[in-house]
Amino acid sequence: MNKILLIIQREYLTRIRKKSFIIMSVLGPFIFAAYILIPMYFATREDTEEKTVVVIDDSKLFTEYSANGPTFVIPGTRYLKFKVVEGVPIETFRTGFEESGYYALLFIPSNILASASSLIYSTKQTSVEVTAYIKRAMENEIEHLKLSTHDIPDLEKIMAEVETNIQVKNIKWTRDGKTQESNTGVVMGVGYLAGMLIFFFIFFFGSQVMRGVIEEKVSRIIEVIVSSVRPFQLMMGKIIGVGLTGLTQFLIWVIFSLLLITGLKAAFFPELNRTPTEQVIASDLFEEPADNNAGEGINGEAPGGETPGNEAPGNEDADIATQIFASLKSINPGVMIGSFIFYFIFGYLLYAAMFAVIGSAVDNETDTQQMILPVILPLILGIYVMISAINNPDNALAFWFSIIPFTSPVVMMVRIPFGVPWWQVILSGTLLLATFLGMTWMAGKIYRTGILMYGKKNSYREIWKWLRYS
Amino acid sequence: MNRAYELSGANLLTASNVVKDFNGHRALNHVSMEVPGGSIYGLLGPNGAGKTTLLRIINQITAPDEGSILFEGIPITPEHVSMIGYLPEERGLYRKMKVGEQALYLARLKGLSRQEAMKRLKTWFSKLEIGAWWDKKVEELSKGMAQKVQFITTVLHEPRLLIFDEPFSGFDPINVNLLKQEILQMKEQGATIIFSTHNMASVEELCDHITLINESEVVLQGEISEIREKYRKNTYRVVFSGDREKLGNGLESRFELLHVEKDGREQYATIRVKAGTGSGELIRNLAEITEIRSFQEILPGMNDIFIQVVNDASQKKGS
Numbered sequence: 125m126n127k128i129l130l131i132i133q134r135e136y137l138t139r140i141r142k143k144s145f146i147i148m149s150v151l152g153p154f155i156f157a158a159y160i161l162i163p164m165y166f167a168t169r170e171d172t173e174e175k176t177v178v179v180i181d182d183s184k185l186f187t188e189y190s191a192n193g194p195t196f197v198i199p200g201t202r203y204l205k206f207k208v209v210e211g212v213p214i215e216t217f218r219t220g221f222e223e224s225g226y227y228a229l230l231f232i233p234s235n236i237l238a239s240a241s242s243l244i245y246s247t248k249q250t251s252v253e254v255t256a257y258i259k260r261a262m263e264n265e266i267e268h269l270k271l272s273t274h275d276i277p278d279l280e281k282i283m284a285e286v287e288t289n290i291q292v293k294n295i296k297w298t299r300d301g302k303t304q305e306s307n308t309g310v311v312m313g314v315g316y317l318a319g320m321l322i323f324f325f326i327f328f329f330g331s332q333v334m335r336g337v338i339e340e341k342v343s344r345i346i347e348v349i350v351s352s353v354r355p356f357q358l359m360m361g362k363i364i365g366v367g368l369t370g371l372t373q374f375l376i377w378v379i380f381s382l383l384l385i386t387g388l389k390a391a392f393f394p395e396l397n398r399t400p401t402e403q404v405i406a407s408d409l410f411e412e413p414a415d416n417n418a419g420e421g422i423n424g425e426a427p428g429g430e431t432p433g434n435e436a437p438g439n440e441d442a443d444i445a446t447q448i449f450a451s452l453k454s455i456n457p458g459v460m461i462g463s464f465i466f467y468f469i470f471g472y473l474l475y476a477a478m479f480a481v482i483g484s485a486v487d488n489e490t491d492t493q494q495m496i497l498p499v500i501l502p503l504i505l506g507i508y509v510m511i512s513a514i515n516n517p518d519n520a521l522a523f524w525f526s527i528i529p530f531t532s533p534v535v536m537m538v539r540i541p542f543g544v545p546w547w548q549v550i551l552s553g554t555l556l557l558a559t560f561l562g563m564t565w566m567a568g569k570i571y572r573t574g575i576l577m578y579g580k581k582n583s584y585r586e587i588w589k590w591l592r593y594s
Numbered sequence: 595m596n597r598a599y600e601l602s603g604a605n606l607l608t609a610s611n612v613v614k615d616f617n618g619h620r621a622l623n624h625v626s627m628e629v630p631g632g633s634i635y636g637l638l639g640p641n642g643a644g645k646t647t648l649l650r651i652i653n654q655i656t657a658p659d660e661g662s663i664l665f666e667g668i669p670i671t672p673e674h675v676s677m678i679g680y681l682p683e684e685r686g687l688y689r690k691m692k693v694g695e696q697a698l699y700l701a702r703l704k705g706l707s708r709q710e711a712m713k714r715l716k717t718w719f720s721k722l723e724i725g726a727w728w729d730k731k732v733e734e735l736s737k738g739m740a741q742k743v744q745f746i747t748t749v750l751h752e753p754r755l756l757i758f759d760e761p762f763s764g765f766d767p768i769n770v771n772l773l774k775q776e777i778l779q780m781k782e783q784g785a786t787i788i789f790s791t792h793n794m795a796s797v798e799e800l801c802d803h804i805t806l807i808n809e810s811e812v813v814l815q816g817e818i819s820e821i822r823e824k825y826r827k828n829t830y831r832v833v834f835s836g837d838r839e840k841l842g843n844g845l846e847s848r849f850e851l852l853h854v855e856k857d858g859r860e861q862y863a864t865i866r867v868k869a870g871t872g873s874g875e876l877i878r879n880l881a882e883i884t885e886i887r888s889f890q891e892i893l894p895g896m897n898d899i900f901i902q903v904v905n906d907a908s909q910k911k912g913s
Binding site: 130134138340349350351354355589 | 650653654655656672680681684686687688689691702703704
């Protein structure tokens, strides 16, 4: 036992003193923060470049708008403009269009109502977004035009009244009949994060175990060590030592990342809460019904054509916070944290033993490539199932993969926040534990033979032979 | 008290009927070996004969399929690792670790306390003049330097049994001598040494007993002086002055002249004495026909014995 501690100590100390560990500890949070903030930054950034589309409007569809001059902002957009010209043939724009400064040319034929088709000419590929805006603008106009032919009185008022925005709120009934507010988005996020963390940890530090074993083989120190300790002690010492290194690094990252994200958000995105994109996200995920009648949660008619999403965000932030908080409350923190730690640790231990086997079977790192695929395949499969399980955490696929030990650490984590029957968690946990024990026992046997083998063809057939050596 | 111990007498280590199979290939076939306490024991054999497998079994790195290993008459257990020092043929160090730190780690794995290991390491490092490398990384050392560090970590815990597998490879002649002196000194202090090598000159110089393994089986075993006695060929080397022709013609038929050569002013003859006669007869015969300057029996070197035994064994298997 004392020797295992010595091995753990060496593995841990030599690793955390490595330059790469210190560099990764410092850079890790920046990479983390960048992963979260850069997509956020691009998502919140609108394309603010002004684009003008010249419109040959033979149908006089947009005549109404061009009353105050031929150039106007396309309805529903901010930086996209139409410039309407009439009675000019397309041919006049054909040559030298690029120099004209127009983004594209829209030709609306006079029979647009019947043909329902128009043409966009440009020298560059027109972006999907711009095309969609143009299309929607035309559709709106044509719909209006068609409706107005029916000669309905007070059309505008009716249209405004007809516009509807449905809010759906999730209420979960617990077993004893209590109601619990749950926000799928938040619950989903928690599970997803937990599953991804486990995947990343297993993959990154599992391969460190493998590299450590190869290092001992390549440097030929292995035989010296195993004359002092049992190979199994060496293997377990390494797995635990690397695991502790990983936990340390993770802790550093999490703390630094939280500080960094909070700091950067405050420094660079003070307006973040007001951007349209976040309003969209907010209204999609966190929207609180305007008149929330005592747990009913179903919004009545939206008053006076104003949808809640367009309301100036007054106490909306507070509402979002309450919602997130309420949703997080729907997750049992004891079960969540407990199962996270369990699947985190045993998932790592299970895979680390397999990575150790690969390390013991090869003579150098380049030989690991073909061996590693069968090991990480279930893990990658787990990630795919996890992503599908986010949409439906109780489907059969998610159920089975959260029971099978090789995928359960990742898949079960995404199901747990939604609530999983106890027997399933216990079954999955027991299977994982049993598989870990069996795998470690087998790995120990293979490892013992593999570390002393040089120049063997590395294949799973060879490994199978080693397993049967006494 | 312990019957097994009494049976094995003064042997520090006894291997009896050790069998080891690797997937259809028999690496050791009923190998037995008795290593007397306080001796230097040579374990010889061509490459792939099974020496390393036997050494690994003694070190409990692998387990035998049959047979047993006794340490002082008691079946060997993991507790014995602190009494054994093993310098394997395939040896190395953690390249990125510092020399001193690494030596300390290896010593503590053998069960030494931190303080004790530190004290002994300082002594050994100054003895082998490598004290200045304490804080260097292993990758900065030359091969010879690293070998010295490995040697120290093998002997540091003052084991009762030392196992050296090709200990001198990678050393220059000066350091080979230095190590030989250290090994002999450890023997004097009561350590038992098993010594595996292809260098027959050092076997003759150091070993008291040998076991020669060929193709997984013991083909020769015993005290080195007895073995050399057994393999003597009754061949003598004579330095003489006088007529070569006369020597050739005057030699009785009981003696066979194998070779005559002239080197400067000296003449050498190699003469074999046929069975049923002795060296005294030869001297008498030679004295009649020439003038003897010197007379010496040619004892076979371990190198010759090695080659002869291995070839004979292989032929026997082949036929």
